[in-house]
Amino acid sequence: MRVLVVQNFDNEGLGQIGAALVEAGADIDLRKPYHGETLPQDSSEHDAMVMLGGAQNALDDEICPYFPALLDLTRDFADKDRAVLGICLGSQLVARAFGGTNQIGGATEFGWHKVSLTPAAKSDPVLAALPEKFPIFEWHDDTFGLPENAVRLAGSAVAENQAFRLGRAVYGFQFHFEADTPMVRDWSTSFAAMIAERHPDWNDRLDDELARNGADADAAGLAIARAWVATI
Incomplete structure (x- = not known):
């Protein structure tokens, strides 16, 4: 099993997805096109693709001139029935690739928040459990707005579309299920200046929020990661 991982921003790692891929014995091919690394021409040498998050928006072709090629590659994976997973920015790019709308701003969420599954998620192979x-x-x-024929799987009070599926195994997740407790602590340090500008009280409330939510979020995230890897 060979999995292409497209990283769009420094320190945006695989987290629990990486753990699930290692468990499955996957060969991970990490590309950083924002640092000039090339993307594959097509999906022929990979069984699945993961697109990670970033501070850019999904329409930032000027800042990220590789986005159009990435959208083409996403469609090629889908056309060949190969699994695709987009997280945060990655989910917004998956939506864009298949004709969904992208809303820039106006849907701010930071920290642990509750998401609710839709009735369709009860029979979804990744979220049913x-x-x-x-x-x-x-x-x-x-x-983002959902592409035509997308199955809406989860939402929150702020963002109606938190997870969706296209076809058999193309998934977009707005929330960071890969971010377990160690990753959130790492982000809180690595992105401290960026977080302080928008959420200056984060360090004061991090421990309390983690104590309330960390264990349940980590368990949910690992379950999602393992279930998605099983679709490859």
Whole structure:
């Protein structure tokens, strides 16, 4: 199993997805096109693709001139029935690739928030085993409208579209299920200046929020990661 991982921003790692891929014995091919690394021409040498998050927005072709090629690559994976996973910015790019709308701003969530599964999620191979509501880490300002034929799987009070599926195994997740407790602590240090500008009280409330939500969010995130890897 060979999995292409497209990283769009420094320190945006695989987290629990990486743990699930290692468990499955996957060969991970990490590309950083924002640092000039090339993307594959097509999906022929990979069984699945993961697109991670970033501070850019999904329409930032000027800042990220590789976005159009990434959208083409996403469609090629889908056309060949290969699994695709987009997280945060990645989910917004998946939505864009298949004709969904991108809303820039107006949907800010940061920290652990509750998401609710839709009735369709009860029969979804990735989310069926999850509780109807669970806390998960969020960090975004943007949101998206669903592509035609997408199955809406989860939402929150701020962002109606938190998870969706296209076809058999193309998934977009607005929330950061890969971000377990160690990753959130790392982000809180690595992105301290960026967080302080928008959420100056974060360090004061981090421990309390983690104590309330960390264990449940970590369990949900690992379950999602393992279930998605099983679709490859």
